[in-house]
Amino acid sequence: xxxxxxxxxxxxxxxxxxxxxxxxxxxxxxxxxxxxxxxxxxxxxxxxxxxxxxxxxxxxxxxxxxxxxxxxxxxxxxxxxxxxxxxxxxxxxxxxxxxxxxxxxxxxxxxxxxxxxxxxxxxxxxxxxxxxxxxxxxxxxxxxxxxxxxxxxxxxx
Amino acid sequence: xxxxxxxxxxxxxxxxxxxxxxxxxxxxxxxxxxxxxxxxxxxxxxxxxxxxxxxxxxxxxxxxxxxxxxxxxxxxxxxxxxxxxxxxxxxxxxxxxxxxxxxxxxxxxxxxxxxxxxxxxxxxxxxxxxxxxxxxxxxxxxxxxxxxxxxxxxxxxxxxxxxxxxxxxxxxxxxxxxxxxxxxxxxxxxxxxxxxxxxxxxxxxx
Numbered sequence: 001x002x003x004x005x006x007x008x009x010x011x012x013x014x015x016x017x018x019x020x021x022x023x024x025x026x027x028x029x030x031x032x033x034x035x036x037x038x039x040x041x042x043x044x045x046x047x048x049x050x051x052x053x054x055x056x057x058x059x060x061x062x063x064x065x066x067x068x069x070x071x072x073x074x075x076x077x078x079x080x081x082x083x084x085x086x087x088x089x090x091x092x093x094x095x096x097x098x099x100x101x102x103x104x105x106x107x108x109x110x111x112x113x114x115x116x117x118x119x120x121x122x123x124x125x126x127x128x129x130x131x132x133x134x135x136x137x138x139x140x141x142x143x144x145x146x147x148x149x150x151x152x153x154x155x156x157x
Numbered sequence: 158x159x160x161x162x163x164x165x166x167x168x169x170x171x172x173x174x175x176x177x178x179x180x181x182x183x184x185x186x187x188x189x190x191x192x193x194x195x196x197x198x199x200x201x202x203x204x205x206x207x208x209x210x211x212x213x214x215x216x217x218x219x220x221x222x223x224x225x226x227x228x229x230x231x232x233x234x235x236x237x238x239x240x241x242x243x244x245x246x247x248x249x250x251x252x253x254x255x256x257x258x259x260x261x262x263x264x265x266x267x268x269x270x271x272x273x274x275x276x277x278x279x280x281x282x283x284x285x286x287x288x289x290x291x292x293x294x295x296x297x298x299x300x301x302x303x304x305x306x307x308x309x310x311x312x313x314x315x316x317x318x319x320x321x322x323x324x325x326x327x328x329x330x331x332x333x334x335x336x337x338x339x340x341x342x343x344x345x346x347x348x349x350x351x352x353x354x355x356x357x358x359x360x361x362x363x
Contacts, residue, residue: 008280009345012332019288019335020303022281026188033191033208037183040212041176113209137209154213 039115048141048151051080051087080140080152087142087152096133098140100126106144113137113154133157163339168225183212185286186229189278190236196274197240203247207239229282233275280344287338295331302328 008014057077074090074097081087086101098108103126110118110130122128122142140152164185170178190211194204214235222228288296294317301313314321335341 009336009341012329015332015335016299016302016328018280019284019299020305022284023288023303025192025281026285029188029191033205034183034187036205037187037190037208037212038180040209040216041171041179113213 036114040113048149049082051082051085051150051152053078053153054081054086055079076157078152078155080150082148082150084147085142085144085150087140087150089140089152089155091133091157094132096130096140098122098128098130098142100128100142100144102126104144104146106142109141109143110134110138111141163226164228165225168219168222168228172219179216182215182228186232186282188285189229189233189282192281193233193236193274193278194240196277197237197244199240199243203243207236207243210239211236229279233278233282236278237275283340283344284335287335287341290338290340291331291334295334298324298327299331299335 006014008018055078057074074092076089076091078089078091079086080089088099088101090097096110100106100108100122103124104122105124105126106122108120108122108128108130110120112118112134113136118130118134120128120130122144128142137154137156139154142150144150164182167178167182167185171182187208190208191204194207199207211232215232218231222231288299291299298313298317301308301316310321310324313319313324319327336345
C-alpha cells in the first residue's frame, strides 16, 4: 500500500501533523539522556595512542571456566598493546589491577563513560591499582613519565 | 537568520575539540537516538547503553567521517544496529522475547512509507531542524496551530495580533517555508526511503 498515497510533505495537514509529532518527540527526551551524551566528548580531548585489545579472557572459554572456581583468580583479564607498550588489566572482586610493560612510572586514569575520571599512580615497576572496580564501561589511560600516552579501548564488564 | 550551522560544520568543529559543537550535535540528534531505541522496544537501561555506544562510536569516528553532512543518517543507522545487538543479547539470555523483529532491516527497506524507525527518526530530526530555522513569527504561528487540544482561531488571531481570515494563508506560507528549509528540502528531494540518499554504512572509512 502507500505508493500512491499523498506524501506527508505534499499536504499541509499531514505536514503539520508530522511537525507536531517531531516536536513532541524532541520534547520527550529526558534531560539526563542528553547530558550523558554530552559528557562522552571528554575523551576526544585526550591525545593518546590507542592500544589494541590483544587478549580477553572473556573470549577464552576454557580459561573462563577454569577461573570460575578459583578464589583469587581475576574475574577478567585483558591485554592491550601498542608497538611500544603493553597494558595488562585484571579485574578482581575488589579492584582493577594494572601493569605497564616495559615497566615505567607515571599516572594511570580510568575514564568512565559518564565523564568521571579516577587517577592512580603507576609505580616504577609499572603497577597500578584502582579500588573499587570502575562501575560501568571504562577505559584506561596511562601517562608514563617518559614516552607516549596510551589509551586502552573500552572495557565492558 | 538564526545561527544554525549544518551537521557538516558541527562535525568539523567537534573534530577540532570544540566541546560546544559536540553539545550541539548531541542536543540536535539525541531525540533521534532516543526515539529509535524506544521504538525498538528497549528498556531504559538498554536505551542508555545503546546511546552510550552510539556517542562513543561517533566520538571515535569524528576524524573518519567521509561525508559529515550524512551525520544524521549515520547516527540513525548506528543506533538501529546497536538496538538490534542489544535485543539479540537480551534474547540470548532469556529466549526470544516480544519486541523488534530482528530479521528486518529498517534502514535499507525500499518501502515508500516512513514507517521504519530509522526513516521516521530522520524525518522528525529534519522537521525539528527546519522548524528552528524558521522566522520567529512563523514558529509562533505554527506552535499555536499544533497545540493539543487545538487553540481556537480567534485566540490565535488575538495572540498574534492578526485577523482570523489571515490565519489560513499565513499557515500555508509558513508551511511552505518549512518545506524550503535546508533540512526538510534535502529530505523531500532525496525521498524518505534512504533518509538522505547515502548509505550510512559507507560513511566511515575503515
